[in-house]
Every structure is written in structure tokens, then in C-alpha cells.
Amino acid sequence: MTSSQPPLKIRISAPGKVILHGEHSVVYNKLAVAASLGLRTQLEYSEEVERQNVVALDFPAVNMLHFYHVQDLQDFIDKPLPLIKSPCTYNFTHPELLDHEEILASIATFIAEKSGSHRLEANQQLAFTSFLYLLWAFLGPMNIQLTHFKLRVKSELTVSAGTGSSASFAVVIVAFFLQFIRLRKLKPKDNYKGFNITNPNLESFDKKELELISKWAFQSERIIHGTPSGVDNTICTYGGLVQFRKGTLPLLIELATKFTTILINTKLPRDTKRLVSMVAERREKYKSIIDGILNSMDQVSTRALQCMQKINTKTLNDFELLNSYETLGELTDLNQNLLRCLGVSHPKLDEICFVLSNNGLHGKLTGAGGGGYAICLVPPHFDKVVVKKIMEELKLKEFDAVLTDLGGCGVSIDSL
Numbered sequence: 583m584t585s586s587q588p589p590l591k592i593r594i595s596a597p598g599k600v601i602l603h604g605e606h607s608v609v610y611n612k613l614a615v616a617a618s619l620g621l622r623t624q625l626e627y628s629e630e631v632e633r634q635n636v637v638a639l640d641f642p643a644v645n646m647l648h649f650y651h652v653q654d655l656q657d658f659i660d661k662p663l664p665l666i667k668s669p670c671t672y673n674f675t676h677p678e679l680l681d682h683e684e685i686l687a688s689i690a691t692f693i694a695e696k697s698g699s700h701r702l703e704a705n706q707q708l709a710f711t712s713f714l715y716l717l718w719a720f721l722g723p724m725n726i727q728l729t730h731f732k733l734r735v736k737s738e739l740t741v742s743a744g745t746g747s748s749a750s751f752a753v754v755i756v757a758f759f760l761q762f763i764r765l766r767k768l769k770p771k772d773n774y775k776g777f778n779i780t781n782p783n784l785e786s787f788d789k790k791e792l793e794l795i796s797k798w799a800f801q802s803e804r805i806i807h808g809t810p811s812g813v814d815n816t817i818c819t820y821g822g823l824v825q826f827r828k829g830t831l832p833l834l835i836e837l838a839t840k841f842t843t844i845l846i847n848t849k850l851p852r853d854t855k856r857l858v859s860m861v862a863e864r865r866e867k868y869k870s871i872i873d874g875i876l877n878s879m880d881q882v883s884t885r886a887l888q889c890m891q892k893i894n895t896k897t898l899n900d901f902e903l904l905n906s907y908e909t910l911g912e913l914t915d916l917n918q919n920l921l922r923c924l925g926v927s928h929p930k931l932d933e934i935c936f937v938l939s940n941n942g943l944h945g946k947l948t949g950a951g952g953g954g955y956a957i958c959l960v961p962p963h964f965d966k967v968v969v970k971k972i973m974e975e976l977k978l979k980e981f982d983a984v985l986t987d988l989g990g991c992g993v994s995i996d997s998l
């Protein structure tokens with residue numbers, strides 16, 4: 583991205599996530615329990631490209647391969663960054679100082695002017711807006727002359743299905759800008775605040791950097807979701823198992839035990855923003871009733887977390903293990919019914935849960951609902967032949983079903 587230095591290559595990846603308990607209620611400060619997935623989003627940045635003066639943005643998950651003139655992007659990031667305080671107080675460690683709405687308005691104008699011939703679809707527009715937002719926020723205040731590059735972000739996750747594709751996308755882009763600044767040893771322009779990078783290890787991010795990545799990915803989630811709770815960007819940054827309550831520090835739990843799940847895709851698209859605002863409308867109309875449901879969800883998350891933590895200690899005997907999984911199954915049924923009361927289930931999700939319960943397992947939707955994925959924990963003692971049979975039955979009903987373990991590692995800098 584900068585001239586006069588050897589071409590750079592960077593690879594970053596981040597996991598997707600599942601919410602085990604607490605979707606929707608987490609928006610109202612209730613407890614959520616989420617885990618990362620083995621499925622990841624991968625970013626590849628390369629300055630070894632054939633076309634000079636051209637920036638290629640390749641986001642295959644949303645069918646977007648666009649080319650822009652380097653100078654157009656340079657002019658864009660050289661504009662004064664809209665801030666709520668003076669530039670001398672800002673650098674990339676202060677996302678809270680951005681004038682979010684003003685930046686989005688400038689980006690919308692830029693996209694309208696420069697994307698003339700490419701008519702962007704809604705999912706492409708959101709991805710591109712998020713990229714430009716982060717590009718400007720990180721590199722706008724830096725002394726930098728952009729040159730040609732190619733940025734490709736591919737993903738093993740299904741987009742818009744509740745497994746955190748947007749947070750995972752945001753995390754790799756943010757982590758990339760941070761890594762780029764570290765490798766290029768960029769310095770701020772005179773009118774912006776200086777900063778110190780204290781982590782000497784260029785192959786991983788330290789605690790402070792991870793905090794920053796999660797914070798910035800939250801900004802991107804605001805663009806894509808409107809009013810995110812913050813659970814998705816947290817789990818996609820840190821990986822493992824996360825106990826999350828809005829406004830408090832997330833508690834990270836390292837998984838010592840294998841938690842196997844079946845993930846079942848209804849293949850029905852859904853819109854998180856719409857589902858979250860639908861719950862808000864329902865709450866407005868039936869406040870005390872919905873608050874009762876949200877409080878029950880908080881209790882479900884608390885009990886489920888206790889159970890998982892017990893299992894994670896690896897000290898339970900067979901009987902205790904069986905009991906803990908039985909409780910987890912009952913809590914899953916309870917939560918699915920509560921989510922149904924909130925209006926975020928779907929007949930296809932209910933059908934999946936019915937197939938599972940008919941065969942001795944328990945399922946619930948995961949993420950915003952309305953379609954997307956259902957999740958089902960498989961106890962270690964559960965008959966593998968029955969699991970196979972269930973998966974075949976689900977496939978016959980045209981659902982996609984995969985077995986996967988929870989707890990992939992968080993954002994990582996991958997070797998080239």
C-alpha cells in the first residue's frame with residue numbers, strides 16, 4: 583500500500599461463532615454464552631499485483647470483485663476525518679471519537695460517485711462501507727501514500743445465517759489494518775495524536791491489541807446491524823467460550839473439553855437488523871410480558887453456563903456428566919420456546935427441533951433466528967449411529983447439517 587518498500591503480503595483469519603444462549607436477550611443486558619467455530623474467514627493482502635495504480639477488492643462471499651484507482655482512495659482518506667473532538671486527540675486507539683453518522687454520510691457519497699458502473703447490492707454496499715470506514719479511520723490520520731494492492735476476504739461461513747459472518751469479516755479487516763500499521767511502522771500526520779505500539783511480537787496480537795480489534799469490529803457491526811450487543815465481535819476476536827453481558831468486561835473461558843454440535847442450516851435468509859427491531863416493537867407493546875421472557879432467558883444462560891463450566895472441569899463421573907447434558911438439553915428446549923414467544927423462530931426451525939427431539943436430542947435457533955441456523959449439542963455418550971441417522975433425516979428434508987466442535991482459536995496472523 584505504500585511505495586518504495588518491498589511488496590507486503592499479510593494473511594489473517596478469524597472464526598465464526600454460535601450463540602449457545604442469550605440471543606436477543608443480550609441486547610437488553612442479559613447474559614449470553616457464545617462459542618467460536620472451526621469455520622473461519624480468511625483475509626489475504628498482497629502488493630504483488632499485475633495492474634499498477636489499481637486497488638482490487640475481492641469479497642467472494644458477497645460476489646464482489648471491484649477495482650478502484652489508487653488515487654481515488656488516497657483522496658478519500660486524505661479528507662479530514664469527521665471527529666467529535668479535535669484531531670490532536672485522535673488516533674486509531676480511539677474509535678469512540680469518530681463522528682459515526684458523518685463518516686457514513688461521506689462514504690455514501692463516495693460510493694455513489696465512484697461505483698457508478700457497479701450497482702452495489704445491499705450486502706456488497708454494507709461490506710464496502712465497512713471496509714472504507716475502517717480504511718479511513720486507521721489510515722486517514724497516517725503519513726501514507728497508497729499504492730496498488732489486492733485484498734481478498736473469503737469465508738467458510740454462510741453469510742447472513744447467524745454464525746457471525748459479519749463480525750468475523752470485520753475482525754479480519756480491523757486486524758489487517760493494525761498489522762499493516764505495525765509492519766510498515768506508520769507514523770501519524772502532524773495534526774493527529776501520536777501512539778506507541780508496545781507489542782514486539784509481529785506474529786500475534788497482545789491483550790491490548792485484541793481489545794482494540796474487538797472494539798473496532800463493534801463499530802463495523804454497528805454499520806451492518808444497527809444496534810449490536812457486542813457479543814459477536816467479542817467471540818470472533820477471542821475465540822473459545824465467552825460469557826458476555828453488555829457493558830461489562832467479557833469473561834473468556836478456555837475450552838478444555840470437546841463440545842460437539844450439529845449445526846443445521848435452514849437455508850432461509852434473514853435480516854438481523856429487522857429481527858432485532860421486531861423484538862423491540864413487541865417489547866414496547868407488551869413490556870412486562872416480554873421483560874419476563876428476557877429475564878427467563880437470563881436464567882437459562884446462567885444455568886447453562888454453570889453446566890458447561892462443570893463439564894469443562896473434566897472432573898465429572900459418568901452419572902454427573904449424563905445429568906449435566908440432560909440439564910443442558912432441557913435448557914435448550916426452554917430457550918427455544920422462549921425465543922418462539924419473542925417471535926423469532928420459524929416453522930423450518932421448529933421442524934428441525936422436532937426431528938431432534940424425536941430422536942432424543944435438543945435444538946434451538948442460534949443468532950437472530952427467522953431462518954439461518956439451528957444448533958444442537960451432542961452429548962459424548964450419545965449413539966453415533968443415531969447422530970448419523972438424524973443428519974440423514976435432516977438432509978432429506980433439504981436442510982444442511984454439519985457436525986462441528988466448538989471453540990476454534992480467535993483472530994490469528996497466519997503464515998504465508
Ligand SMILES: Nc1ncnc2c1ncn2[C@@H]1O[C@H](COP(=O)(O)OP(=O)(O)O)[C@@H](O)[C@H]1O
Pocket residue numbers: 623641642643644704705706707708709735736737740741742743744745746747748749751806807852853854949
Ligand atoms: N465474508 C464476507 N465478505 C464480505 N462481506 C461479508 C462477509 N461476511 C459477512 N459480510 C457482510 O455482513 C452481512 C451479513 O451480516 P449478518 O446478517 O449479521 O449475518 P451473520 O449473522 O452471518 O453475521 C453481509 O450482508 C455482508 O455485508
Ligand SMILES: C[C@@](O)(CCOP(=O)(O)O)CC(=O)O
Pocket residue numbers: 601604605606607608609743744745746747807809810811812813814854858948949950951954
Ligand atoms: C440477535 C442478536 O442477539 C444476535 C445476532 O446474531 P447474528 O447476526 O444472527 O449472527 C443481536 C446482537 O446480539 O447484536
